[in-house]
Amino acid sequence: MSSGGFASQNGAGGSYTNGPSQNPVGVYPSNQSFMAPPLPGYMNSLPTKGPPPAGPSCYSGNRHQPSPVGTPGALPASPSHRMGPPQASATPPPPSSYSQHPQQPSSWSGVTPAPAGNHVSPAPYASGTSTPPVFQNTMQPPAALQHAPPALNVMAPHQPYGPPPAFGPPAAMRGTPPPPVPPPTAVPPPPLAPHSEAGLYLAQPAQMNRPTGSSYPSLQPAYHSPPAPAPQQQQHYPQPSVSAAQLSPSLAAMSLQSQPPEALRVVNLLQERSLLPAGAVTPPAPCLPQDLQKLNCSPEVFRCTLTSIPQTQSLLNKAKLPLGLLLHPFKDLSQLPVVTSSNIVRCRSCRTYINPFVSFVDARRWKCNLCHRVNDVPEEFMYNPVSRSYGAPHKRPEVQNATIEFIAPSEYMLRPPQPAVYLFVLDVSHNAVETGYLDVVCQSLLDNLDSLPGDTRTKIGFITFDSTIHFYNLQEGLSQPQMLIVSDIDDVFLPTPDSLLVNLNECRELVQDLLASLPQMFSRTMETQSGLGPALQAAFKLLSPTGGRMSVFQTQLPTVGIGALKPREEPNQRAPAKDVQNLSPATDFYKKLALDCSGHHVAVDLFLLSAQYCDLSSLGCISRYSAGSVYFYPSYHKQHNPSQTERFQKDLKRYLTRKIGFEAVMRIRCTKGLSMHTFHGNFFVRSTDLLSLANVNPDAGFAVQMSIEENLLDLQVVSFQAALLYTSSKGERRIRVHTLCLPVVNSLSDIFAGADVQAITALLASMAVDRSVTASLGDARDALINAAIDTLASYRSSVLSVQQPGLLAPACLRLFPLYILALLKHKAFRTSAGTRLDERVFAMCQLKCQPLAYLMLMVHPSLYRVDNLSDEGALNVSDRTIPQPRALQLSVEKLNRDAAFLMDCGTVMYLWIGRNCNPVFLTQVLGVDSYAAVPLNMNQLPELDTAESSRIRALIDWLRERRPFHPVLHIIRDESPLKADFMQNMIEDLSESALSYYEFLLHLQQQICK
């Protein structure tokens, strides 16, 4: 690291804005580092830039219509007002108060008579439907069951069919038959517990009959006085249990005092070198009563940088920690409760979906946990389809699961849900054909044609392009596909608009014919030009009437027509001292087209396969603003680079077969007082909290920064809710809702104790990407370093009561400086020579879009010794034994010439073989008899019938299964060309252009003690 890298310290960095190339949510000046709060009122100065209204095809709130996911402030008088008049005539409510989905035998389709221990059907669709399980395309291993969000396992095994629980409804209600429901007068309001301050009780799980007199002194109204045992609690209904509104503000502090606060254990980083835990770094659990925490959203789906929310912005400013949420909203889940209901219960004021963290004022009214409005419980919500009992709305699945999916009724649609539509746009210039990628794409499509998500309405189409654009007429009845060439790329038109996108079922043979012949059709082409821009315009014209997914394959810089680009990477720019030019787009053509696409529910996914500079910072805009994905295969060549080909093939299979949601919008809400500003990820921001996602895929992550606009003084907990409304590939309108609940605290030590170091790192990484583009790479690097300095300085001055020498951090943040250093050495932000501009830009894209778990591996790889794997402490997953070696520090000093090490960097793995590696390992695992015999370009482990071979292959397979993309394995030794890449990940070591970890710590200490 050059000394200049630290030039401007402590807030001398440039302003942090959501700059011109970012999604324009709000632009506010800040002369400090990342943590400066936005100016008050910035929410009102939102630019109104946006895609043109999509007319009747648009689901969401153009023209300020209440959107389907709801608009705060809208107060619809009835459900039919939510979306304006529905296009399809609304189905009258069925006579039964609890409607059934036409295909569902049971109203709550996720619930089938389940074996003990499994209350939720593993298949989200109930039996009796012809619809295959939602997660047919998941690559999740069976082991994923073990990682199922705890929130989905909240109901007792037999509870749905058992008698009412001991503390359930009063005797008067127990005999109440299921619907048809009795008139309301038949159900007397339940008596309120006399000692329940506000008469509140929280929606509680079946386990609400936990022992009273538990460890929460705040249960009692007079929480400031010694808690009295409350045996009388058992005599009343509803049982006053831990209500969100009743927790003591100091609950977190109290529970911390009662246990040794490991999170706050003081660590002197200069002395304690072994900071990595033996296993994975686990997210901190919010300091909530067990009952609430049990219901909370899985951290794999929804995480906050601070698991204890500061009461005020000034407290947050003091902590110098960033506040934000990280989401993986469409993640493949092994279990997902699905509810069909004609009336989805939402707050009438802020449109929040009813969730486990609302409180029931009485059996007929619930209080919103976001805006605090008291709402009526609709009559049909009184019936619980799980237990088939009446009168316990707090036991409904909606109030028992922090992650749940609804099949939406017609008021959530303005037009019939669109079919699955897939359009492939393929570069067939000489350069493209030469790489051989076309064979892989066509073969992969042929292999997976039956696995494309969709139904009988699925449509497909193809466009190829070089300097001209080629369409393919695939209409039923033709004897073979017809190629139609449009050479006027300045004014692109569709030659036969009705026969270019065809029904896959009806025209399957023609599609197969085309895929079989495409690679040969251009094999002799001498055409070197690329008219990508006009091809994209043509593709947009083709897709805009329906919406859908556009998959674009490009192998070179676009050279002709609109959107043509010029090389901007000078060879000498690959070794910048501090700043990198050309991180922002050269033209706004791709962004503008992306916004048009977004407005018509078209997402563009870009596959870039190139050895040359392609200007990803310009091209990437097409995916970024249309909610697409970007894939990058530098130096792709089918023959010369087999490992890239392997990765491309595996990625394509996942891409073609993974779940997809069309015409989606996501709204993120939070408790009044908190406000969201800058969003990160691929989408278009339609209004303050509404993200437009033309497509949503299960591998996309999002982040959002927050500030505290009004003090949260009266609140003990706050909640966050993400609602994703989408059309499934089977044409159903669905809403997936995630709700996260976190405690509010009023002391700095509590804030620090709840810090989630990985979430903080990921959010800072996204912020630094923005800063690199809007200001400079140097500014972004300074801001990252300042984040570490400011946080540790605040901890030292405001939390530590006894001053000690050294660089001190609370245990929960002990990895923070290491992660910051890892970011500084990451391809996105490093200053060392040899980083190609496109590779840097792609690394930045990944930091903004990868879900947290995968992102952390890319930032801080895992290193394991693997020549001595044993079954000790191994996992057992589906009869496979998976060794669990300890993660090692990323330092050459951990390597040993007598051993072999596996480094897992997320998208790539290295197996490094030491020069004197045990010969047993060489023969039993690699199948060679000496070190010198290890091939220089080895990418596969042979399947040898030895225990050593099985163990290491089991470990690598298991690591691969746990992510949606395919990491390539490189087996390397000292002479291998990739050894330098491997060594570059030794983050703790000194390198040519960057400090060692120890030097970095000394630098931080020096700045803090200044």
Ligand SMILES: [Zn+2]
């Ligand atoms: Zn509300």
